[in-house]
Amino acid sequence: MAELVFHTGPMDCGKSTLALQLDYIQTTHGRIGRVFTSQDRAGNGVITSRLGLTAAALEVAADFDFWRYVIGELTTGKRVDYIVCDEAQFYQAEQVDQLARIVDELQLDVYAFGILADFRTRLFAGSQRLVELADRVETLPLGPLCWCGARGTHNARTVDGLMVTEGSQVVVGDTGSGREVRYEVLCRAHHRRRMTATRAKATLSPDPLPFDPENF
Ligand SMILES: Nc1ncnc2c1ncn2[C@@H]1O[C@H](COP(=O)(O)OP(=O)(O)O)[C@@H](O)[C@H]1O
């Protein structure tokens, strides 16, 4: 039975790495697939993982039709055994419906990868539809830690180290330091309190005030 599988987890948990590994394994066993992505940090038509792997991919624009694409490939004699979809949070809900139809009616496996929720903890449309339709939702086993050491589960958007809660849902970016707008993965408690690493360092300093034991 073909499957629609959604591999999810916060930013920086290894989704793109796993997507490329999965494609590699299938390819080395003689299967022929198609690899898609949408708005990767490195630009259009490419998948990049922070471990250094990079591969060409087909870019999914908002009006791309997966069903028509695959039918077009098959009816012109090309082979498609499976489909890998990275950054699937950015896909339209209708595109996820098309992927489910491909699984059911063409018996092709579809492996999707993406974050569930945005910086405000709201589900992305593509991820919501994947949770609704997938045969299986798999959470990646390893992920980033919050600055407190707990498992990082929620994606925060920061500007100059401070968490913001307003803005466009889509702002392509990274978790590394050095940029004005970036992302930081926090545990839920610290996401709720907007306590980023920078703010924690400033407010939870072990020695916040000068202390003179003579005058104490
Ligand atoms: N130098 C490194 N050595 C080992 N693992 C690394 C290194 N740099 C990044 N990683 C790991 O790579 C993974 C991030 O991979 P990536 O596929 O880009 O994540 P995602 O697609 O989920 O954002 C994380 O598990 C991270 O711990």
Ligand SMILES: Cc1cn([C@H]2C[C@H](O)[C@@H](COP(=O)(O)O)O2)c(=O)[nH]c1=O
């Ligand atoms: C939380 C959040 C993230 N994004 C963007 C930032 C990155 O470009 C991708 C996630 O990529 P990754 O491979 O999982 O690191 O999504 C966004 O646009 N809006 C958000 O709220």
